[in-house]
Amino acid sequence: MKPDRKNRRFLLKSGGLTLTLPALQSAPSAMAGEVGKATGHESSEGTAKRLICVGSNLGLYRQAFYPKQTGHQYETTTLLKPLEQHRKDFTVFSGFDHRAANGHRNWDNYLCGQRVGDVTLDQIAAETIGTSTRFESLQLCAGGIPSIQRMVYTRGGVPLPMINRPSVVYRKLFATADDRERSEYLLKSGRSALDLVQEDAKQLARAVGKDDKQKLSEYFTSLRELEQRMSRQLNHLADETVEVDYELPAYDPVAPTLMLECEQIMFDLMALALQTDATRVATLFIAGLGQVFTIDGQTVRAGYHALSHHGNDADLIRDLVRVETEHMRCLARFISQLKEKTDADGQPLLDTTVVMFGTGMGDASRHSNRDLPTIVAGGGLKHGQHLAADPKDARGQQLGDVFVSILKQLGSPVDSFSETKRGIDAWS
Template sequence: MTMKPSRRHFLKGLGLAVALPAMESLMPATGNAATTSAAGPALTAAGDPLRSAFLYVPNGVILPKWFPEGTGKDYKLNQTMKPLEGLRGEFQILSGLAHSNGFAGKDGAGDHARAHATFLTGQRPRKTAGSDIEVGVSIDQEMAKHLGHTTRLPSLELSCDGARKSGSCDSGYSCAYQFNLSWRTKHSPMSAESNPRLVFERLFGRGDGEERQKNFDRRMAERRSVLDFVMGETKSMSKQLGRNDVHKLDEYLTGVREIESRIEKSERFRDLPEVEMEAPAGIPKDYAEHIRLMFDLLALSFQTDSTRIASFMLAHDGSNRNFKDIGVSEGHHSLSHHRDNQEWIDKLAKIDHFYVTQFAYFLDKLRSLKDPSGASVLDNSMIVYGSGLSDGNRHRHDNLPIIMAGKGGGLLETERHVQLKVEDRTPMANLFVSMMQKMGIQDPDFGDSTGSLSVV
């Protein structure tokens, strides 16, 4: 059988299209990703997909326990970043970047709304509680505008918070600014999905929302997995694969089933009377499990080249979630105004450590997944992790806590601490311009950028 020159293959069943990771056996006879030398938009020099993801954590960090000791490659990870010790070769730390539009001007109070709204846009949001919202196109959507046509999903927007699109949330700012990280236009946010079940169905379901719901209801009634409906195609596909790819397919489908089982478990436990019902069925009660489930789905979307662009809001800025599982019963936002209370500072450092631990889980997951060239999915990614506030106590928007993970298909240097002068307030938008250029997009005027970030 002669395969068409395509990177994407699907196992299709009733209302389903289970995307597969790229495999050598299914590459066109004229060449494969390992021997392709010319890079194209959002492709590495080896022909692998080049991905970008933007991850947001709220309320700033405890800076003395965040930034490492030393610069360049000669640095020592501080307390908060210790979970990343085994991944040192996979990321770089950037200090000194700023969002000047986050600071109060004539707008007055509202730093949490501005921190969130500026993070991926670099633009100052209009202060309004009405429908006349305005900020700017976010970097992920700018990328999607140029590259989204290359994948089944132009971009993927995830969250662990419910959506709020109207009303006033922070000192007269619309809730839209604080509960949306991604903006398609300066007036229109991209709603993020917080329910893992709905993300799963979006990745594997075919048809419109109504059709996907109908097929989902049938699977639930019959208590069958998505994999049950593609079993015939799975057997047929396996006959076309070499030994290594058969093993890769088996590992992949096992991973899909494991994610599906975790979602089903969350749905079952939501039916128990002692469980608080503030979240829809499918959302784990345990916050860490919720984050990791979303990270696994994001990794799956990258592995199968379903999308190359994503954003993930782990929590909105100003979030007052507590972290009883790690011994912090007070709300995050309340603690962030610590006024130099050492007990509160120590509790905030625990929260920072918690978030970095989840981030390390995601990086390790991406590192375990391989592209056709042999490079990891993490090698071929640019993952930005950070917050729109540095010091939550003083509401600072400079010297932001930013980590850039992945090697960008060989275009990024890792295992170093890049320290920019804080007083220069180098726009974070400069980092985004550099990322766009590496994705094959030329757009030097993004946000409040003054050009590309030469050190990246």
């Protein structure tokens, strides 16, 4: 098999499966990605065992979110009021970011760090806490799945797809016997096709240069990651079906105007997934498009995206805060569920679950990715405080330091994330 140098896309086709190869000098293709390196370390026992990461596409209005006071004696702000009952269970972070580039396309830095495409926080955690569950991680979305933005990247630099239909998530988690039989057939077929593709790729490796062989090696790593995910799901298909007392709506709330309703259901499904130990790692992307919401019987004056680009218009800001208050209500209800639900040891889920709500957008009105509003709850950390950093201080603490502490709390064998190594002393 010889690569066609004139063709800008080079594909492998076997068993009905088509996969795009990484960008090769001697066999160009449309797929490229910066790849992180595996740690190669054994994990240690952590206090927390689960991780939830929520990302708001359009950020949060910081003036209504950040307290003026730092420490434990801060005054509750407008956006923190829905969470007041959980005040001792979460920490507010202001001034923390990744020192990354600005703009909507760089929202993806949220869980990556400084470089879009680096392995994300959740995937690093999943290597430690997600390997014994049916799903190493789940990637969910409330609202329309964006065409240009991603939230989760593997070590191979591959963005993982999100699911925005609650019924699909529910069937994945609590499949019937027929669903399991169909899933087993699809998984076995896909794994067989991957075997054939790898054989073709190995032949290609003998026909390309040294640099491209390295890229192919990274590509094989991505294929192995996919195989491992498929094998894990196959192994758990034989488990008994878990029955839960939860009723989905008669239809999927995927219409843009129903995004807030979808968001609440996705939070509910994440709580059930943790309770049944279907997964211990999940992410939720809260989309932000042009949808016009009706809240408490009143329709906001503009679409969500337009509200976030308010230009300091007081009326737009008022309605933007109303929408963001709904996000905080969903988060507060989720935290309440994790306090009420227990794990197999009878321990409240919140005690062993780190919940992070944040964003890759600090100020959507200015397309600024600096000073990212962040809340971290649960997981046995020392909460009840507002911690502030100076985003203008080149040597100051970054959001990656928060991630380092989270990973250590989860027992992950890391001492750095992206460009940071210090962690958060106030949590220890």
